[in-house]
Amino acid sequence: METRTEISSLGEFGLIKRINEGVSTQLPDTVKGIGDDAAVIDNGEDFGLLSSDFFLEGVHFDLTFFPLKHLGYKVIAAAVSDIAAMNGIPRQVIVNVALSNRFSVEAVDELYLGIKTACRDFNVDLTGGDTASSRTGLLISVSVLGRVKKDRIAYRNTAKPNDLLCVSGDLGGAYLGLQLLEREKQVFLVNPQMQPELDGKDYVIQRQLRPEARMDVVYELEEAGVIPTAMIDVSDGLASDLLHLCAQSGVGAVIFEDRLPIDDQSFLAASELNIGAITAALNGGEDYELLFTVSQSDYEKIRNNPKITFIGYMTDNKEEVVLHTKSDNRVPVTAQGWSNV
Amino acid sequence: METRTEISSLGEFGLIKRINEGVSTQLPDTVKGIGDDAAVIDNGEDFGLLSSDFFLEGVHFDLTFFPLKHLGYKVIAAAVSDIAAMNGIPRQVIVNVALSNRFSVEAVDELYLGIKTACRDFNVDLTGGDTASSRTGLLISVSVLGRVKKDRIAYRNTAKPNDLLCVSGDLGGAYLGLQLLEREKQVFLVNPQMQPELDGKDYVIQRQLRPEARMDVVYELEEAGVIPTAMIDVSDGLASDLLHLCAQSGVGAVIFEDRLPIDDQSFLAASELNIGAITAALNGGEDYELLFTVSQSDYEKIRNNPKITFIGYMTDNKEEVVLHTKSDNRVPVTAQGWSNV
Numbered sequence: 001m002e003t004r005t006e007i008s009s010l011g012e013f014g015l016i017k018r019i020n021e022g023v024s025t026q027l028p029d030t031v032k033g034i035g036d037d038a039a040v041i042d043n044g045e046d047f048g049l050l051s052s053d054f055f056l057e058g059v060h061f062d063l064t065f066f067p068l069k070h071l072g073y074k075v076i077a078a079a080v081s082d083i084a085a086m087n088g089i090p091r092q093v094i095v096n097v098a099l100s101n102r103f104s105v106e107a108v109d110e111l112y113l114g115i116k117t118a119c120r121d122f123n124v125d126l127t128g129g130d131t132a133s134s135r136t137g138l139l140i141s142v143s144v145l146g147r148v149k150k151d152r153i154a155y156r157n158t159a160k161p162n163d164l165l166c167v168s169g170d171l172g173g174a175y176l177g178l179q180l181l182e183r184e185k186q187v188f189l190v191n192p193q194m195q196p197e198l199d200g201k202d203y204v205i206q207r208q209l210r211p212e213a214r215m216d217v218v219y220e221l222e223e224a225g226v227i228p229t230a231m232i233d234v235s236d237g238l239a240s241d242l243l244h245l246c247a248q249s250g251v252g253a254v255i256f257e258d259r260l261p262i263d264d265q266s267f268l269a270a271s272e273l274n275i276g277a278i279t280a281a282l283n284g285g286e287d288y289e290l291l292f293t294v295s296q297s298d299y300e301k302i303r304n305n306p307k308i309t310f311i312g313y314m315t316d317n318k319e320e321v322v323l324h325t326k327s328d329n330r331v332p333v334t335a336q337g338w339s340n341v
Numbered sequence: 342m343e344t345r346t347e348i349s350s351l352g353e354f355g356l357i358k359r360i361n362e363g364v365s366t367q368l369p370d371t372v373k374g375i376g377d378d379a380a381v382i383d384n385g386e387d388f389g390l391l392s393s394d395f396f397l398e399g400v401h402f403d404l405t406f407f408p409l410k411h412l413g414y415k416v417i418a419a420a421v422s423d424i425a426a427m428n429g430i431p432r433q434v435i436v437n438v439a440l441s442n443r444f445s446v447e448a449v450d451e452l453y454l455g456i457k458t459a460c461r462d463f464n465v466d467l468t469g470g471d472t473a474s475s476r477t478g479l480l481i482s483v484s485v486l487g488r489v490k491k492d493r494i495a496y497r498n499t500a501k502p503n504d505l506l507c508v509s510g511d512l513g514g515a516y517l518g519l520q521l522l523e524r525e526k527q528v529f530l531v532n533p534q535m536q537p538e539l540d541g542k543d544y545v546i547q548r549q550l551r552p553e554a555r556m557d558v559v560y561e562l563e564e565a566g567v568i569p570t571a572m573i574d575v576s577d578g579l580a581s582d583l584l585h586l587c588a589q590s591g592v593g594a595v596i597f598e599d600r601l602p603i604d605d606q607s608f609l610a611a612s613e614l615n616i617g618a619i620t621a622a623l624n625g626g627e628d629y630e631l632l633f634t635v636s637q638s639d640y641e642k643i644r645n646n647p648k649i650t651f652i653g654y655m656t657d658n659k660e661e662v663v664l665h666t667k668s669d670n671r672v673p674v675t676a677q678g679w680s681n682v
Contacts, residue, residue, distance in 0.1 A: 002447065003447060004445040004447060005445055005446035005447060006442070006445065006446070007440065007442065007444065007445065007446055007449065008442065009446070010446060012472060015446070015449065015472055016472055018446065018449070018450075019449065019453055019470075019472070022457070023457065023467050025466040025467075025468065026464070026466060027432055027433070027464070027465075027466050029432060029488075030432070030433055030466040030468060032468075033433075033466055033467065033468040033469065034467070034468060034469050034470075035469075038469070039433055039435065039468035039469045041432070041433060041486065043384040043385065043386070043389065044384065044385050044386040044387075045384070045385040045386070046385075048384065048389060048486070050391075050433060050435060050468065050469070050484070050486055051435070051469065052393065052435045052437055052469070052470065052471060052482065052484045053437065053471045054437045054439055054471045054473045054480070054482065056439055056473060056475060056476075056480070058476045059439070059473055059474055059475065059476060060473070091368055091370060091371070091382070092368070092371055092374075092380055092382060092391060094380065094391060094392070094393045094484065096393055096394065096395045096482055098395055098397055098400070099348060101347070101348065101349065103348065104345040104346055104347065104348065105346035105347070105348055105350070105351060105356070105359065106343065106344060106345060106346060108348065108356065108359070108360065109359075112360055116363070116364065123367070123368070124368075125366040125367060125368050125371040125374055126364050126366075126374065126375070127366065127371060127373075127374040127375060127380035127391065128374065128375045128376075128377075128379070128380045128391070128392065128393070129360075129375075129393065130393060130394045130395045131353060131356055131357055131360070132395045132397060132400055132401070133400055134397060134400065135397075135399045135400060135477060136476060136477035139395070139397070139480060141393065141395065141437055141482035141484075143391070143393045143435065143482075143484040145382065145389070145391055145486070147370075
């Protein structure tokens with residue numbers, strides 16, 4: 001009898017590890033294969049950056065509250081964020097879209113309005129894509145090609161002990177926005193006459209529905225003369241992405257609870273939803289902020305940038321990635337990926 | 342009331358046309374955006390080539406008869422074929438895979454065995470990919486990055502009147518293989534005790550289940566000192582792909598029925614299935630052969646290559662893409678893409 005091992009027994013990261021076993025790159029122009037936000041290709045004059053992601057209805061987004069125009073914008077922003085995470089500049093995107101017959105031509109127009117708006121905002125060219133019919137809703141795959149000067153690239157695996165850890169923007173908002181939208185959906189399902197109660201919640205809703213990739217921060221780091229020693233974007237949540245950065249760099253980290261940047265609206269939403277704001281900041285995903293390390297000597301150059309917050313530092317104890325709490329305890333940072341349902 | 346236009350009223354190519362309306366490229370390194378087998382990016386020393394395609398269970402493949410190992414091989418071959426169609430060399434691939442809980446870890450291993458085998462055979466590096474959970478079976482998106490010397494690139498839109506039209510390999514086999522597999526599936530559903538009758542049909546079955554991208558032809562054209570004046574891969578079917586090539590080049594074409602390369606097994610399978618072999622050659626897809634034009638002065642250099650068949654020529658009458666039949670009639674070549682079901 002054949003063995004059957006459930007994917008759920010491995011989890012997302014276990015599955016990825018298994019897939020990647022025995023994969024090595026052979027070509028001289030492949031500088032970096034699996035394991036970072038983007039693959040790195042030697043183009044001679046500079047490095048090319050290649051990344052691709054899925055966005056699947058019912059898994060990654062819920063169209064009962066996610067406007068197609070915003071979805072189109074978000075999938076491009078998320079792709080751009082992968083290039084930003086390498087300290088690179090996005091250039092070309094290819095968008096594959098599969099649709100069931102539930103979708104009208106007008107719906108496709110809305111989706112592409114968002115895609116094209118994001119392409120203009122992030123200064124990338126839409127250069128192609130496959131279209132297909134789908135049996136099950138809307139399926140999107142976005143591939144992005146970027147560029148980075150060879151001496152400016154930032155990998156995940158190059159953080160050093162004593163480097164300072166920084167994050168752009170604020171954390172947890174996208175997750176809290178999603179929880180609010182889910183709650184309003186449930187209210188609506190029970191009573192379609194109810195109006196959504198989203199007054200004063202525009203910021204967290206926007207964080208979920210229309211995130212921005214932090215290209216502004218990439219440019220400002222360059223203007224400040226700073227190259228991060230390592231970088232990743234916060235797409236799975238601070239905890240998960242910090243653990244990736246530490247594991248791949250072979251370092252530990254201490255982050256300070258009272259340094260985590262959380263917007264006032266996020267605090268209010270967290271309170272209303274009975275979710276810890278710190279928990280949302282640590283484990284909520286989709287913020288698309290940049291998490292990066294800099295050498296201490298570079299810190300002065302960025303410390304006055306209001307978009308950047310110092311949240312901790314790297315250590316040589318790779319077994320220890322901890323949150324230093326307000327009450328001066330240290331608790332391990334833990335994370336999880338998706339599990340196959 | 343909002344207007345609702347069904348996608349089926351536009352069809353695949355109408356939808357693509359609508360999506361692409363108003364899309365133009367802005368960046369100086371985007372040499373070619375939408376409209377060819379791959380986007381073309383100026384890397385300085387050479388051109389980069391970027392393409393991405395969907396492979397969706399229930400739409401593009403049926404796992405009741407498609408072994409996962411072969412599927413893994415095929416999705417890479419199809420991606421490589423898009424680079425071959427630009428006269429380029431594939432370098433890096435990224436494979437996004439989404440799975441429902443129907444799939445075991447062993448199934449994922451089989452799929453990746455095929456993917457990794459194809460990567461080795463075609464000399465490309467597997468450099469990343471997204472994994473996700475899916476509500477509906479197996480979803481795959483493959484992105485490929487290739488390279489081509491600037492003076493060797495072959496576009497779709499550069500065929501000239503009086504160029505000779507050539508195709509590699511033979512046509513229709515992949516489609517006929519699929520029809521045989523579909524037939525055996527129906528037989529099996531009625532009577533699970535029946536053994537599949539696929540003796541002597543190994544070639545057409547293989548054309549469906551384990552197609553090859555014609556990198557050998559790309560290399561042999563280079564050795565022969567020939568640059569195609571235009572090229573496309575035969576993925577939708579000869580008729581459809583020839584019409585693309587003609588429309589984009591602004592030329593017409595005459596192809597000769599008695600020149601279409603059809604394998605003996607394909608003739609036998611077509612006869613058994615009551616399908617015209619010529620119809621299969623014209624409208625059956627997934628052969629992944631190369632359809633290309635050469636200037637008449639280059640033809641001598643490749644005429645003795647047994648992998649290449651001269652099937653017609655290009656004309657200056659862009660309104661007329663015709664099949665010259667064995668009975669000396671001329672019938673218009675017509676094609677269709679998928680329609681949204």
